[in-house]
Amino acid sequence: MSSFDTKYIFVTGGVLSSLGKGITSASIATLLKQSGFCIGILKIDPYINVDPGTMSPLEHGEVFVTTDGAETDLDIGHYERFLNTSFTSKNNFTTGQVYLSVIERERSGGYLGKTIQVVPHIVDEIKNRIKLAGEGREILVVELGGTVGDIEGLPFLEAMRQMKQEYGMDRVISLHVTLIPLIKAAGELKTKPTQHSVQELRRIGISPQIIIARSEKEIPLDLKNKLSMSCDVDSDCVISAHDAQSIYQMPLNFYKEGVLSPIARFLKLPEFNPDMKEWDILVKQILAPQNEVTIAFVGKYLRSKESYKSLIEALIHAGANLDTKVNIEWIDSEEIENNEESLEKLRYVGGILVPGGFGVRGVNGKMQAIQFARENNIPFLGICLGMQLAIIEFCRNKLGILQADSIEFNKETKEPAIYLIENFIDTNGEEQIRTHKSPMGGTMRLGEYECYTKKDSKLQKAYNGQSKIYERHRHRYEANPKYREILEKAGMIVSGESHGLIEAVELVDHPWFVAVQFHPEFTSRLQAPNLVILEFIRQAINAKSHSSK
CATH class of the missing domain: 3.40.50.300 (P-loop containing nucleotide triphosphate hydrolases)
Known part of the structure; x- marks a missing residue:
């Protein structure tokens, strides 16, 4: 018409x-x-x-x-x-x-x-x-x-x-x-x-x-x-x-x-x-599901949960398609900083999710939650800032690079595990990287980009074996490829990349620990749930059922 x-x-x-x-x-x-x-x-x-x-x-x-x-x-x-x-x-x-x-x-x-x-x-x-x-x-x-x-x-x-x-x-x-x-x-x-x-x-x-x-x-x-x-x-x-x-x-x-x-x-x-x-x-499986699982949602904008609207809905989509109620345990990342009692709550959930965000507030609590998931073999999904913090936590606590940090939090850091995308473009001269200038002058990656998944990785398996996927981004900071070799030697492999940019990492010796730079929640729908979020919930269900036996 x-x-x-x-x-x-x-x-x-x-x-x-x-x-x-x-x-x-x-x-x-x-x-x-x-x-x-x-x-x-x-x-x-x-x-x-x-x-x-x-x-x-x-x-x-x-x-x-x-x-x-x-x-x-x-x-x-x-x-x-x-x-x-x-x-x-x-x-x-x-x-x-x-x-x-x-x-x-x-x-x-x-x-x-x-x-x-x-x-x-x-x-x-x-x-x-x-x-x-x-x-x-x-x-x-x-x-x-x-x-x-x-x-x-x-x-x-x-x-x-x-x-x-x-x-x-x-x-x-x-x-x-x-x-x-x-x-x-x-x-x-x-x-x-x-x-x-x-x-x-x-x-x-x-x-x-x-x-x-x-x-x-x-x-x-x-x-x-x-x-x-x-x-x-x-x-x-x-x-x-x-x-x-x-x-x-x-x-x-x-x-x-x-x-x-x-x-x-x-x-x-x-x-x-x-x-x-x-x-x-699908609606009936939302209202009267056969199973249930609890996910710890470690965020910093919990005063307004509308800040995480797409991610909340993506968890509902995954649950509906798995006939499972996904209960969200809201955990303020500031409250768990150096709080052993709050951290112990994470032991009883099916999975731990660390979403995106901006700024330094609450990042130490998020990293403590990530460390807890890594050391206790709890299914983990990190998104955007969640991936960046997973890399910093691994550098500090596994590799002993105690000064590892993000330029976002410490502009003078001598170990910039996470840096601005301008640094990547200046160093690598990648003309295929599309960026946008924000009104505040910063360069951002916005919108859909392709991501090439590593063969036989947890990420590729989550996406049903697809070697190339498309997901959406909204961020200014990137994982520094300078640290890739040392990370991979220690067991944190790069399982997704795009024109040299690190799009996803995962742990080899962990049941399911995946972190992605993109925002998978933006492409999740009730009738077509995002596949990496779907797999995260599936792993959380399986982990909880095994621990209860």
């Missing part, structure tokens, strides 16, 4: 944020994809930051990285995990990107001296980006970040209104996600906030066709009828989005609620039904 035939489903939110617009958008897109439609999806963020790359994980949550190296909102991760599809920079943009683009065009004379205004110039730029994301797609689901009534969201709502005017109601429809609060003292669900939210949309010139009613419990029929009448939507267009045990239940719940019928009616789509058999099986 050509771009001018694309149909658009806009998803807005009312009353308050964090209602689940991202999950709603991903769920509806999943149902449509499983029905055979060619689906696109787009997240529009109203903040003025150009991207979340320089925002604190405690402020924004995880920064998700696409194949082409875009640092995007974490909802893009939801989209990929639900739709089992890789997206790009086209699938997310911010107010900052829109204004920057318009201002740069104005400064280069692109508007021929005209006065630049929000309407039409900013709104036109928004519409053009929406249309670009929909090119080649039969249906594009567009999630508008923020809440209706927020001043920063008005240009996006105006773009939506104009597109409905230009294309007509059989190509542009509006879904409004809004809160139906439960007043526990009265034991009642209240519709008034939703009524006011819909009135605010109408004031802007938008009348939503479908209401997605978020609540703690299922919306009864009489309340649906009340919402239908007060919000002027058809009776089958009030969809209950009540709390669920797992976000992966939501496509199934929406399907049971009949959300596809009004979508098909308004967009004049041919008759269709989604194939959700495999999805249903």
Whole structure:
């Protein structure tokens, strides 16, 4: 289908944020994809930051990285995990990107001296980006970040209104996600906030066709009828989005609620039904698994677990595909520094996971956890910083290189086991290494790169024997190849590399100790779990079952 035939489903939110617009958008897109439609999806963020790359994980949550190296909102991760599809920079943009683009065009004379205004110039730029994301797609689901009534969201709502005017109601429809609060003292669900939210949309010139009613419990029929009448939507267009045990239940719940019928009616789509058999099986294995295992998650951003969103979901994916509940034992890396009692907790888990991160805070605790996993033969997976610290720990405690360190933590170190990627490029002159300059001036590896796996290594076996794999990166520091020979002689082999860069290491004399520079969690999906994370969980299950005999 050509771009001018694309149909658009806009998803807005009312009353308050964090209602689940991202999950709603991903769920509806999943149902449509499983029905055979060619689906696109787009997240529009109203903040003025150009991207979340320089925002604190405690402020924004995880920064998700696409194949082409875009640092995007974490909802893009939801989209990929639900739709089992890789997206790009086209699938997310911010107010900052829109204004920057318009201002740069104005400064280069692109508007021929005209006065630049929000309407039409900013709104036109928004519409053009929406249309670009929909090119080649039969249906594009567009999630508008923020809440209706927020001043920063008005240009996006105006773009939506104009597109409905230009294309007509059989190509542009509006879904409004809004809160139906439960007043526990009265034991009642209240519709008034939703009524006011819909009135605010109408004031802007938008009348939503479908209401997605978020609540703690299922919306009864009489309340649906009340919402239908007060919000002027058809009776089958009030969809209950009540709390669920797992976000992966939501496509199934929406399907049971009949959300596809009004979508098909308004967009004049041919008759269709989604194939959700495999999805249903996996959800059942999330909700009622046959086995369970506990993983120690040794992190430094535990005040905001959204910082590890993709990794948490990747563990759920692996568990679902192994019919196992993965319990996470959250361990603050600062709290276990030189704390024997906290370290001893690690003895009773199935596996130890040390994720990525930036900065020196908490790294000693992470290294103590890594040492514990290495010396006690506990299955271990290190990711990004987790791999770098595994190398430093091995250098210090196994090789006796006590000054081994990372340039990130000690710029003056005489034993830079981990150094900046600029050092590698300057030394090796590798032209194939693609890098990006961050807004703060540092060089980063962002996006998808190939990795060549070592024959018969644990890494290659985890990836089903593949000699070349593709994974995503987000980091500035690299393992120094100067230390490769001494590491390998002592039993820490390089099991993955890319153009001379060390992509993965593992221990020869350990049941399963693997650390990777890339972020495998970014490519994990419910229907296609990342293979190295899947193998880590499988090893943890096996280790726990053997220890209990």
